[in-house]
Amino acid sequence: MGHCRRGMLKFTGICLVMLMVWCSAGVAATEPQSQSLVQPPAEEEAAPEQKPPEKPPELLPSYYPGIVPYAPYTTTFVPAPSTGMLAPYGYGAAEDTLMRGWERHPLGPVLVSPYLEYDGIYRTNIYQSYNDKKSDYVNLINPGIRFELPIAGQHSLSLGYLGNEFIYSRFNDLSHYDQNVNADAALNFSNLSLKFGNLFKAATEEPTSTTPERDYYRATPYFSVAYKVADLWRLEGNYQFDSVSFPKEINRIDDYQYNTLGATLFYKFWPKTFALVQYVAAIRTHPFNSPQDNVAQTPLAGLTWEPTAKLSGTVKFGYTFTNYDQKLPGRNNSPDTWALSIQTLYKFSPYTQLSLLAQRGIQEDVDSYSNPYINSGLFLTLSHVWHYFNVTSYLAFTYYNDDYFSTSIDTFTGELVKRNDDYTSFGAGLSRPLTKWLRVRLDYLYDNRGSNLSYVAYNEHRVLLGLQTSF
16 A cells, blocks of 8 residues: 555655646636537637647547557556546546548548558567567558538548557467447437447457456447537536456356446636536446446546646546445455546647546456556656657657555465566657548557566567548
């Protein structure tokens, strides 16, 4: 617990310092568009007419802050930022419309965006082992296409596909091909907005020194509704069903089905600033491991800001109360902890922006019979467009701590310990268009996981060089 407290003090201190700096700068705060389905009308402000600055090149979808370090570097169930109004719970990647292409072509009323990417990745520790590390060169091919049907200028239907083909050079038995399909609908009326869709994934969890290779299916339908009651009030409801199933019987003990529901009330008390109160319930069932069935309830309160030119985001704090359906002796059947979700984006200029995501909540380890743990994480990304060279760059830093409730046996020492992991990573990357339809990218990522279980710790370097095309 000492490691956990020290890690949390560091991570909380960083969050608070950054928030105080931003607030003292007197920057008008905002909420990202993905956080709210209904945006109140922008207030008119008199301003002298001036020549707009040169528009910087748009960031590629795969280079958005907070996304780069997590895909396509890994296919395992590692902790990642839980974005959206259900954070710190829910599966944030579910609402990814799989749009990677930047060229759109009309096909009747439908807009088509094709995409193809090839990456060569050198990994120094493919099994994430604490010793006897094995390196390999991985060829990654990502074909994709997205269809979008705009309706009446304010509604849209979309269907996207993205493939991830991992081809290992030395360890051919690790090669696999993942499939991702997303269908999405957005309906926007004067005071009411609806959004619903489903992400389906057929993929392979890559083996590590502690987990086997496993094929799995993941389906995540979601639904959101937002209603503006008046100029000062807004109601929002969210629902997500996240289902993971393993086709092989030996792995089915880790199957799960999560129903996550949220209700949020917003009150506008300052221009472009809302107070919020929220209730989130995560109902977790395990078809082949019923003793792990539980319900986590989390009331939260915080602030959220509408989009402006500088700062946008949502900050909320709460407390999670968890209760297991079956009461087992020797187990904490009612684990609880304080909860946190911070999602902010600060634009220093049209060319430079800083993304901060922080979260804390009770999660479950899919690779360890759904054992619960407290995940406390910080995800920081700084991106900059060098417009003179037409180059987009980023720096990314991640830290999170996983503090488990149950005890485990260290196979080296034979001791029974309560597992506690500290994970840090550093990433950097560059991208540049070569032609209208072709771009080049270069990325580096360093991962390091420390643990009081000796066989869990590892570190790895990864270097990626790739080409992206949309034609």
